[in-house]
Amino acid sequence: MVDTTTTTASPGSRLLGLTTLVGLAGLILFAFVLTEPDVRLHPTTGEEFGQFDAVRLLYLHVPMAVLTYAAFLTCAVASAGYLLKRRPWWDVTAHASAEVGTVFCGLVLVTGSIWGRPVWNTWWEWGDVRLMTTLVLFLLFTGYLALRRTPAEPQRQARRAAIVALVAVLDIPLINRSVEWWENRTLHQQSTLAELKIEDLTLFTLMLGLVVFGLVFAWLMLHRFRVGWLEHAQAGHEVALAIAERHAEMETLDVDAAIGRTGGAR
Amino acid sequence: MADPVDEESGEAGPLDLTPQASRPQRRARNPFSIAVLLLVVAGVVFVLLRTLGDASLFFYEVDEAVSLRAELGSERFRVVGTPQPGLVETRLDGQAAVVFTLCVADVLADVAHLGDPAELFQPGVPVVLQGFWVSGEPPGIGSLTAAAGDGWYLRTDHMVVKHDNDYRGADAELESCGVHS
Numbered sequence: 001m002v003d004t005t006t007t008t009a010s011p012g013s014r015l016l017g018l019t020t021l022v023g024l025a026g027l028i029l030f031a032f033v034l035t036e037p038d039v040r041l042h043p044t045t046g047e048e049f050g051q052f053d054a055v056r057l058l059y060l061h062v063p064m065a066v067l068t069y070a071a072f073l074t075c076a077v078a079s080a081g082y083l084l085k086r087r088p089w090w091d092v093t094a095h096a097s098a099e100v101g102t103v104f105c106g107l108v109l110v111t112g113s114i115w116g117r118p119v120w121n122t123w124w125e126w127g128d129v130r131l132m133t134t135l136v137l138f139l140l141f142t143g144y145l146a147l148r149r150t151p152a153e154p155q156r157q158a159r160r161a162a163i164v165a166l167v168a169v170l171d172i173p174l175i176n177r178s179v180e181w182w183e184n185r186t187l188h189q190q191s192t193l194a195e196l197k198i199e200d201l202t203l204f205t206l207m208l209g210l211v212v213f214g215l216v217f218a219w220l221m222l223h224r225f226r227v228g229w230l231e232h233a234q235a236g237h238e239v240a241l242a243i244a245e246r247h248a249e250m251e252t253l254d255v256d257a258a259i260g261r262t263g264g265a266r
Numbered sequence: 267m268a269d270p271v272d273e274e275s276g277e278a279g280p281l282d283l284t285p286q287a288s289r290p291q292r293r294a295r296n297p298f299s300i301a302v303l304l305l306v307v308a309g310v311v312f313v314l315l316r317t318l319g320d321a322s323l324f325f326y327e328v329d330e331a332v333s334l335r336a337e338l339g340s341e342r343f344r345v346v347g348t349p350q351p352g353l354v355e356t357r358l359d360g361q362a363a364v365v366f367t368l369c370v371a372d373v374l375a376d377v378a379h380l381g382d383p384a385e386l387f388q389p390g391v392p393v394v395l396q397g398f399w400v401s402g403e404p405p406g407i408g409s410l411t412a413a414a415g416d417g418w419y420l421r422t423d424h425m426v427v428k429h430d431n432d433y434r435g436a437d438a439e440l441e442s443c444g445v446h447s
Contacts, residue, residue: 049388120426121384143306149299184325189431198433
């Protein structure tokens with residue numbers, strides 16, 4: 001019997017959750033209070049310019065984008081694992097990471113749009129190749145999640161989903177390299193970290209963002225995986241229950257036949 | 267559950283446990299999930315069409331736009347370049363406009379942009395403009411010290427800022443181009 005009072009929490013996950021909350025509070029403090037806005041003095045005109053306070057969204061947007069990649073790559077690895085091993089553990093992991101990744105990807109699009117309005121002077125730019133490939137990634141994994149909800153035999157559904165995930169994840173290298181490959185089709189900047197054009201508290205806060213959103217990802221994954229595993233156990237339990245009921249019916253029929261009862265006599 | 271009934275006698279017969287060929291099952295459909303799947307497919311197609319439709323509007327750099335001026339004619343295109351110091355606020359065909367000069371690789375092009383410039387518009391910060399070539403000189407061009415003054419200008423109406431990747435605050439470097447940087 002499945003214990004319906006089972007929760008997805010454990011002492012470890014509670015500690016992780018608490019650490020994540022403290023980390024988020026620290027990140028907000030650094031991102032919105034302790035770091036300076038991006039203000040520079042123009043060497044020729046002497047006027048102030050830069051991204052001003054809009055730069056603070058960078059500390060949320062970039063880590064979420066990195067964790068989106070991490071989540072979908074986890075999904076792809078787990079999907080490949082499922083296709084090779086056919087163990088439900090891999091499938092539940094793939095499903096959980098796809099859900100978490102889709103949430104992160106949606107937030108990346110939203111925070112990017114909010115940041116783009118003051119910095120780029122537009123909410124959205126259809127011609128921008130990084131925006132387009134990111135939107136396609138979001139749509140592909142939304143489709144993946146919809147596919148998982150279509151009724152089908154569980155193994156077949158898991159197999160289909162795994163194949164879709166492995167195809168969808170091919171979009172990630174396109175997104176990541178788009179600013180180098182199609183420099184004249186994107187408003188996005190080229191890599192800041194690779195060229196070391198970030199330093200001091202700005203760099204620290206960005207790294208803190210990566211760690212904190214890593215914790216958020218781990219916490220969400222843990223709970224979503226446990227929910228998925230309970231669903232899997234519940235489905236198995238329901239099948240076992242149906243078989244048991246059928247056996248019980250058969251036994252009743254055998255007893256009725258032995259004592260000569262008919263259906264109408266009951 | 268009722269016992270199997272013999273069709274001829276109408277009485278309950280023995281339970282038939284011989285293996286039976288399974289009947290093809292009609293699969294349950296989940297209309298919501300299928301609708302979401304269709305919407306996703308439609309969304310991907312829409313995005314691809316929009317992207318491909320805009321493919322002709324990728325950014326020319328100023329030097330490319332100048333060298334392709336004859337081919338481009340009055341066609342709309344996007345051009346990326348670094349604004350030079352100096353901005354003239356004026357009116358063009360009854361509309362508010364700003365006149366300035368763009369630069370890439372020391373090649374200059376004058377611009378008359380209809381409407382307000384982007385909030386973060388600054389000399390040295392690259393912008394992407396959308397518009398077309400016009401023969402002549404925009405009003406107020408004489409006030410600009412670094413104007414191209416080649417008898418052509420870009421008449422644009424859409425401006426976005428292509429910010430750089432430098433987050434070092436006061437140590438950040440500006441795009442270097444033209445006589446001013």
